[in-house]
Amino acid sequence: MSFRTILSVVGMSQGDRDVQVATDLCSEVGAHLSVFLVAMAPPPTGRYETLAPAWLEHRDRCRQELTEKVEQLRNRLASIGLSFDVESIFSDFAGVGYDIGERALYADLIVVGPAACEDEDLKRQIVAGGLFQAGRPLLFCAPGKTATLKPKTVLLAWDSRPQAARAVRDALEIMKAAGSVHVAMVDPASVPRASGDEPGADVAVYLARHGIRVTVDILPSTGRSVAAVLQKHALEIGADLIVMGAYGHSRLREFMFGGTTRAMLDETSFPVLMAH
Structure with missing residues (x-):
């Protein structure tokens, strides 16, 4: 399989490092980079917390931060001259894997960057959505060694x-x-x-x-x-x-x-x- 579209699934707080890894891989093989920025809604700790003003305000702040992060990523990638698109999702934890799977249908390869590899919750959702739901290959780029799609x-x-x-x-x-x-x-x-x-x-x-x-x-x-x-x-x-x-x-x-x-x-x- 030739990789013409590479999907990078990244979390909100650790996206920069993983996007850089995916950018380098796309540049290496001339692929289109598709970034899927995932923000998971904070789980309620109590039965009625979803109605509490503080919890709703926190969700609103998360959504605003997600919008700002998407804009930052688009500006950053536009300056590189790489073919790319950036999409995002703000989702409850239970639905994240499904959203990733839907997005992965239009990619040849999913890159799981170093930060995502260290995030057990996000990694589990990427495996569930990308590997099992969409049936796409996953490239895990664990910290410690530079990933390449042109290995010797x-x-x-x-x-x-x-x-x-x-x-x-x-x-x-x-x-x-x-x-x-x-x-x-x-x-x-x-x-x-x-x-x-x-x-x-x-x-x-x-x-x-x-x-x-x-x-x-x-x-x-x-x-x-x-x-x-x-x-x-x-x-x-x-x-x-x-x-x-x-x-x-x-x-x-x-x-x-x-x-x-x-x-x-x-x-x-x-x-x-x-x-x-």
Whole structure:
């Protein structure tokens, strides 16, 4: 997939850093930048607080600040000469994911900047709306390393599941332009319905047919989590980007008990492109 429209979902108080990351990515690939500025209404703390003048005044101030922030962003981006648009939403927390999903239908990629990665509430809403409702790939740009859509080395986390295959298709153009792609498999099972007799061979052949320079790396977990193994290997090979499928188990199960997706979102310092 070529990324012609990149959506950056940003929060009110931390938008500048994330917009800059998205701006740099759009400039790198010549994409249109669509900024979606999200302001979540403060939740009432009491049964009748929604009728209290102080609470209503606070909501009005939030709306005014949102209007001012949109104008500031438009002026800032206009001075860069980048193709862009800026939209905003003032929403109750419960409805934010739906609003993000509606907006994400018209984007090729959603960028989750460093500040959004650190905001658990906003990050959860972006995943719900962008990944599950709109079915768009998400690029998580965690603090610690500069994100790029032109990586030299890509680590593809492969587990022979449909989610991983979707990530491959979404990142195909990125991997075709990369210098090397490492297909990383952690404790793969050599069974016909999973990885076949030679784990990783099928996806390696598929990638090679697209002209991708690919290496298959079989990694033992030795008691470590899959996320820890992948991150260590990404460091060892000098990866610029990790590509992986998201939520092989149910979202509820991973939210309650943890899983590779959640661990990668919470712990990695590498940019991660996820698809579902």
